[in-house]
Amino acid sequence: MLNIVTDAHLRIVVTLRSPTDDSLALHILERPAVTFPRLSLTPCSPLNPTGSPYNMPSLSEFQDGWRVWDLITLGMIPPSLLHSKPIDLRHKPLFYMGHLPTFLNLLMTAYLKERPVEPVRFTSIFERGIDPHVDDPEYCHSHSEVPEKDEDWPALGEVLAYRDRVRERLMRLYEEVKKGERPLTRRLARTLVMVLEHDGFHIETLLYILIQRAGTGMLPPPGFATPPWKHLAAQWDATPAPTTPYATLGPCTLTMGHDDQEPDDLLPEFTNAVAGHDFGWDNESPKRTVSVGQFNISWRPVTNGDFLDFWRGAGKDRVGLPPSWVLDSDSEDSEVSVRALYGSVPMDVARHWPVLTAYDDLVAYAASKGGRIPTEPELRLFLDTYQVGYEEGANMGFRNWHPMPATAGGEKDEGRGSNGGVWEWTSTLFDMHEGFAGTSIFPGYSSDFYDTKHQVVLGASYATIPRLGERCTVRNFYQHNYPYPWVGARVAYDC
Template sequence: MQQGQENEPQPQPQSEQSLVIKEWYDKAIAKTKEIYSMLTEDGHYQKPIQLRNPFIFYLGHVAGFASIKVNQETLKKSSFAPTYDVMFERGLDPDVFDPSRCHDHSRAPVQWPSIAQVNDYVQKCRREIFLNSDEVEKKNDTLSKWCQKGRIHWMCIEHELLHQETLMYMYLQMDAAYKVPPPKRPPFITSSAKTLPPKKISISTAGKVELGAKFDALSFGWDNEFPAHVVDVPSFEVDDIPVTNEKFLEFVQCGAYEDKSNWASKQNWLWKTKEGMKHPESWQQTGNGYVIKTLFNENISITDAATWPVFVSFSEAQAYARWKGRRIMTEPEWCRIAYTSPNDDDDGRKYPWGNDAPTSEHGNFNWTNLAPTPVGSHPLGTSAWGVQDLIGDAWEWTSSVFAPFDGFEAMDIYPGYSADFFPSNDYECSHYVLKGASFATSTRLIRPSFRNWYQSCYPYVWAKFRLANDL
């Protein structure tokens, strides 16, 4: 345990809501500590993905962000560490094509503080949040709707949960010399069997699906999740399982990955050639073929990981789909096969499998495994339409550009969270919507309205895809 992480103060619960929030804060903080315990001291200062900050930034960021939002912006209290607040307030997501284009963000210092100094800042941030939690509750009626009823705390908790996944896909890219693998970790679930051909599920009639959510229906939702609205979805056909490593290997080995005509735009092709992409970032080429990268450098042969879903950028997924003469689902199509049934466009289900709370039997999420699992491993997670693996292993690409719903209202407490990445902003590389969850996604984030997003040529995210076509 790093200096400064012991004896953290606990909030004084004032209600059942406070007890639930405290429980989630505790879980989020414990997971963040666990992640940083897997880094050497030098590892804290590594930046394995140049489009992101080093690990030391995120150590200060998850707590600093929460303290700024709760203590300063909600309760209007003075900062106890203004220099660190500026340093750690906001991360960055620069344009993949031109990293000089980026939203407003914290600037990296010439020299980062020591681990002990950052942990001291983190402890003080946590203390201030916990000591002031009752004041937030007492002032509920005077706060904006985005902060009322504990929403300000839920925002901070979900923000930390999301960054834990960022930390782990960064960790995957880091040299083993900077890692301290935990002594106990779940075994890989592999299969050398051939991938069964996907079944084409026919959604043969047009239907409707509700996107988004009603504001008061959620204890918290990000601004891009609102408002709820119903959209028409034409008939289409979709594979019941995602594309696997085995199937994508065929695309690479036959030369189609190197065929410019399969790439949807000149921009995507230029990115591929500039970056020297010969295969997905999640693979590594060896003298004996390909292996799949894993968190602790225990790389798995592509033969053993043949039935794992392949992790790719949207541009790579789109190239594969074009090669197959098919396409990737839209966000409304994904939601229709996940949250409706053949007999009812509005059966009220919370999850693809129904309304039972998510468990490891429904999918590979919530850190049950630290790697993907073979497709089709969780039949209890199958949707009413017969589509598998919608939640778990990896987020799922849709072909929908990340854009606001009609009636969008930016959060006053974090106005740039979504709006900075909508198409109207100065990005050459568009962001696309992803749905579902990865193996490192908390159950807190598994809800129908939640929308993730990444740039089309960002290759590091844990993202899968499946093929669809019109009928």
């Protein structure tokens, strides 16, 4: 049903089921401002003759991303928030509005050996964002030097005009390749993949920044109906619990990653070998095998309700309030609400959603249950075995603008289900692995964060574009004590 609706560029707002006949349901639909197509429908074209969803992106994929980006930046950020910093460890929203076109501008300039789209000074201001250490904000990788005063930043109109000129240059590039005026090389295809997926990652970054001002400045997503929370909460309360406490997996040998080394692009035998190739980021390669011992793992991530009990009880002096929550007053027994892009919702509504908080907090929770956070291979094995994809109902690609209760571990489909639409922490440190070859197109993309501070994160959130959410080799990463991104966790247990 979801796929029928998606193919018609619609979305389901709510489903009303018959109280007397489980086979009958009324789906209330809307035509939203944007939808993402199914990856299996990626059309074959001269630029992607095999129709691989991880090959050369089509121009329409960029345009889908631009529609979401413009909806957020022009429809959800009022002028009063352009120069605000909802999260001190990140730039202001105006920076990100200039950063995405600048990233595209710089990568096109490097490949085409042309002068960058004007104004050239924007390439300095908007080149690279920040990720300072949480416990030492003075320590940060190389990044752009931005103006200190609001009045010294470019005006919004200048940034939007620049955005449009950069996009026009990309559209001309696609036309040149289509007409045969410019050869399609693997290096060019990879450059465009990086730009598209960089845009996708930053859609989430901007949203998890903005959600800190939900209800206090940020506007809800225009063109999407406000969810009928009360009705949805009643449905979610009735979601069946897993049939067993956890899944047992392993021992086994697991293949991780894929063979997509960027230096190979420049070898004569691979220069034009684009068709059928799956592209990714430098930390996804090369393919490697690891041994995974037997372990138990919870079917579903830790929920807001689970963590609330811990926060008020055993974890009272061990963990702080997750930034994804809001206390309704300063009193110790205050009611807790959960942040959503439509404004905060009562805990009773979001009780079954996965909790979003720092790795360190979830380590403490797992320990209180006699468990731990799974390693990257363990979580990869679980997701490959039980997590459904976008076409099977996973909550990604803005089918919803909020998390959902997880559904894995049920009686149907051998326990397969959704994790609710969040990334998931692993206990694996983000670090060098054998055979790693860093990117020269985006130097330091991974290696700058081999700093013993970042954990590997897997999966996808409700705001992850399907191309990133579906590719099982994708490895995200965040600092262990950074609590703002949309990352939850499940608990693993030694057998």
